Structures are given as structure tokens and as C-alpha cells.
Amino acid sequence: MQTRPFKIPRSVLVVVHTTDQHVLLIERADKPGFWQSVTGSLDTEHEALADTARREVAEETGITTGQLHDWGLENVYEIYPVWRHRYAPGVTHNTEHVFGLTLPSQVPITLNPREHLTHAWLPWQEAADRCFSPSNAEAILQLPRFAAALTGGAR
Numbered sequence: 001m002q003t004r005p006f007k008i009p010r011s012v013l014v015v016v017h018t019t020d021q022h023v024l025l026i027e028r029a030d031k032p033g034f035w036q037s038v039t040g041s042l043d044t045e046h047e048a049l050a051d052t053a054r055r056e057v058a059e060e061t062g063i064t065t066g067q068l069h070d071w072g073l074e075n076v077y078e079i080y081p082v083w084r085h086r087y088a089p090g091v092t093h094n095t096e097h098v099f100g101l102t103l104p105s106q107v108p109i110t111l112n113p114r115e116h117l118t119h120a121w122l123p124w125q126e127a128a129d130r131c132f133s134p135s136n137a138e139a140i141l142q143l144p145r146f147a148a149a150l151t152g153g154a155r
Contacts, residue, residue: 006088007041009079009095012053014038015071015139016063016101021147023127023140024109026060026116031082034132035120037139039096053099061119062110066101071146073098075135098139100146 015037016024028034040056042049050068057063075096079087109119122130128140 006091007086008043008045009041009087009091009093011039011041011094011096012049012056012099013075013096013136013139014053014057014068014099014101015143016057016061016066016103017124017143017147018103018105018121019147020105021124021143022106022121023124023143024061024106024119024121025127025130026109026111026119029113029115029117031132032117035130036133036136037131038101039136041094049097050099053097053101057101060112060115063101063103063107065107066103067150069100069102069146069150071098071100071139071142073139073142075138077135096135098142100143102147102150 025035025037028036038057038060040052042052050070053068076093078092079094106121111119124140124143128137131137131140
């Protein structure tokens with residue numbers, strides 16, 4: 001029986017990274033061994049995507065600082081069957097909007113143990129390799145391009 005409202009099939013993926021391109025990954029508590037960036041669905045249909053991104057970063061990591069950038073990337077993917085019960089009947093796909101959150105250096109992380117087991121700061125290529133989600137890995141692989149654009153440098 002569904003006791004919580006169904007999740008909205010629109011979400012954010014936030015690649016939290018340092019200026020030297022180390023990426024924060026967090027390990028899911030409900031699927032040990034599944035590493036990912038910060039993710040989360042909109043709370044309401046009218047919640048701004050940037051507000052969702054900031055809220056999810058704070059809830060999942062305790063980070064409340066940093067420069068948030070909309071990378072203008074959107075992924076549509078099939079929701080893994082193991083998590084479909086969280087969505088309304090018949091919902092099989094989610095639209096994910098990608099953001100980057102730039103920090104000057106690694107910061108302490110506060111995880112909710114019901115959601116995540118541990119975290120790691122990894123060089124961007126290693127982080128991409130560790131992600132279980134192909135769209136998450138692809139977003140991390142875009143980090144050098146977006147970082148160069150933010151600093152005015154060329155890739």
C-alpha cells in the first residue's frame with residue numbers, strides 16, 4: 001500500500017566537484033555497491049530545478065555552499081524496476097536535469113545513514129568509472145568541458 005505521495009518523474013543529478021576536478025560520490029544504503037552523485041526528484045510540480053538541486057545537495061551531503069551551475073543537459077531514462085513502486089502506476093521513465101556544484105576544495109560530508117553508507121572524493125575519471133548509472137558516468141565525463149567553460153579556459 002502506497003503511504004507516501006508518488007515521486008514526480010523529474011529529477012536532478014548534481015555533480016559535486018572541486019576546482020581541481022575531484023568528484024564526490026555517495027554509496028546508496030538500499031543498494032550497497034551502487035555509487036552515484038547527488039540525485040533527487042522534485043518535491044512539487046512547480047519546484048524550480050535549481051531549488052531541487054540545492055535542497056538535495058544539502059539533504060544528502062550537508063553541503064550548503066558552492067557555485068551551482070545548470071549544465072543544460074537532460075537525460076531521459078527508464079526507471080529501474082526495483083524503484084518503480086515509488087512512482088504512479090504506469091510511470092516507467094524519468095527526466096533528469098544535470099547540474100554541477102563547484103567547491104574550492106573537499107569539504108566534510110554529513111550523510112543520512114538511511115540513504116547513504118559512505119562517500120568518496122575521486123578524480124573525475126575514476127568517479128565516472130565507479131558510477132552504476134550510465135547517465136551519471138556520462139555527466140561526470142563532461143566535467144572538464146564545463147569546468148573549462150566556467151574558467152574561460154579551453155579544453
